[in-house]
Amino acid sequence: MSQPRWAVVVPVKHLTAAKSRLRGALPGVPHEELALALAADTLRAVLACPAVAxxxxxxxxxxxxxxARAAGARALPDGPDAGLNAAFRHGAAGTIAGWVAALTADLPALRPAELAGALLAAQNGRPAVRRFVPDAPGSGTTLLTAPPGVPLDPHFGVGSAVAHAASGALPLSGDWPSLRRDVDTAADLTAAARLGLGPRTAALVAASRPAHSAG
Structure with a gap:
C-alpha cells in the first residue's frame, strides 16, 4: 500500500545557545559537541524513516x-522572525511534500520505525486535522503533524501539549518511547541512554566516562 511521503522540519539553534540545561552534563565534552550530536542522531533517524521524503x-x-547537508537533508537559514515556532513555520513554508511534520532536534534515541508508526497514525486519523505526540512527561510535544492544505500552526514551548490541544490538534497515542524521549536535562539523557542512543551521542557519553585501569 502506498502512503503519503512526509517532509520533516527540524529547527536547531546556534550550538552555543542550544540545550542550555544540558551544559556540563558530560564532563570533558564540549557543550556544542553534545548539542550537535543530539541533532545529528535525531536527523539520522529521520532520514532512515521510509515515510520521509x-x-x-x-x-x-x-x-x-x-x-545536515552531509547527511542528505536540506538546510534552510532562519527566517526574519525569532523563536522555535517561527522556525517551524518558516521550514514548513519551504517544504515540497504535502504532509508536514515538525520534530524537535533533541531525540537522540529516536528509532525510524517509531517515527514511521506515528506518521502513519497521523495519516490514518481524521482528515484535515493536525496531530501531535506528547513527550514522555506528557506536558511537552516532540512531534506535530499537518495534512496537505492545513497550516502547521506550531505551539512549542512550556506546556505545549495543552497549547496544541487548545489549538485544535489531536494527540496521537502509540508505543513510541524513543519518539517521546526528548533530552533537556542530564536525567533525560540517562533515560534516553536506557533506550539506546544514536552513534554520535553514544560516543560522547562513552568518552565522558572516566577510564578505569584493568586489574
Missing part, C-alpha cells in the same frame, strides 16, 4: 547546516 533543518549555525 525530505528532511529540512532550519538553522543559522554553519556547523549544523554542514552536518
Amino acid at each position: 525530505e528532511a529540512l533543518v532550519v538553522t543559522d549555525d554553519t556547523r549544523v547546516a554542514a552536518a
